[in-house]
Amino acid sequence: MDAFLSESLTSLGKRDKLTPTTATLSDIRTRQDSLQLCRPVTPYQSPERGAFLTPFLIKVAATGFGSGYAPIAPGTAGSLVGIVLYLALTRLPWPLQLVTILFLALLAVYVSGEAEKIFNKKDSSYIVIDEIVGQQFALFLVPPKILYVALGFFLFRLFDIVKPPPAAFCQAHLPGGWGVVMDDVAAGIYTNILLLLVVYFVSR
Numbered sequence: 001m002d003a004f005l006s007e008s009l010t011s012l013g014k015r016d017k018l019t020p021t022t023a024t025l026s027d028i029r030t031r032q033d034s035l036q037l038c039r040p041v042t043p044y045q046s047p048e049r050g051a052f053l054t055p056f057l058i059k060v061a062a063t064g065f066g067s068g069y070a071p072i073a074p075g076t077a078g079s080l081v082g083i084v085l086y087l088a089l090t091r092l093p094w095p096l097q098l099v100t101i102l103f104l105a106l107l108a109v110y111v112s113g114e115a116e117k118i119f120n121k122k123d124s125s126y127i128v129i130d131e132i133v134g135q136q137f138a139l140f141l142v143p144p145k146i147l148y149v150a151l152g153f154f155l156f157r158l159f160d161i162v163k164p165p166p167a168a169f170c171q172a173h174l175p176g177g178w179g180v181v182m183d184d185v186a187a188g189i190y191t192n193i194l195l196l197l198v199v200y201f202v203s204r
Contacts (some may be wrong), residue, residue, distance in 0.1 A: 101136045138189075153188075
């Protein structure tokens with residue numbers, strides 16, 4: 001009888017080892033969930049550790065060398081910086097000028113997106129690099145004469161404020177820096193078309 005009881009207990013122990021109980025399965029699932037939670041998560045790459053531009057350079061570029069900090073009409077101040085840049089670019093052949101403007105537009109998209117993180121605000125008023133780039137589109141191929149430059153400046157500011165389609169859509173729906181910059185590009189293109197028409201009829 002003792003031998004029979006001993007053999008029965010041994011077989012029960014083997015079955016317990018081979019067949020986990022409900023509690024054991026629950027413990028296994030709990031451990032798996034814990035391991036899943038403990039897996040390392042890729043940390044947020046803040047602008048403070050950006051590999052392309054430092055936060056200081058991003059602020060300098062985004063604010064148009066500080067013009068975006070103007071207490072009144074920072075966008076207008078940024079457009080004035082854009083005119084200075086336009087006058088410098090007119091020394092280049094027009095194909096190189098176009099390539100430079102397109103490069104500046106892409107740079108502005110990146111800088112604006114990073115600046116939004118730094119200023120912690122969507123399309124912050126401090127960000128005026130979009131106005132600077134938009135002004136380049138507005139005055140592209142326009143002769144550097146006072147009348148044309150002044151007209152281009154005021155038309156661009158008007159279109160930038162009114163935001164005719166698709167400018168308003170770009171600002172409202174495009175993500176990150178694209179939404180900041182592309183509405184000004186659209187305003188610049190509207191301005192450029194009208195301005196080139198004026199130049200054409202005046203020069204006839």
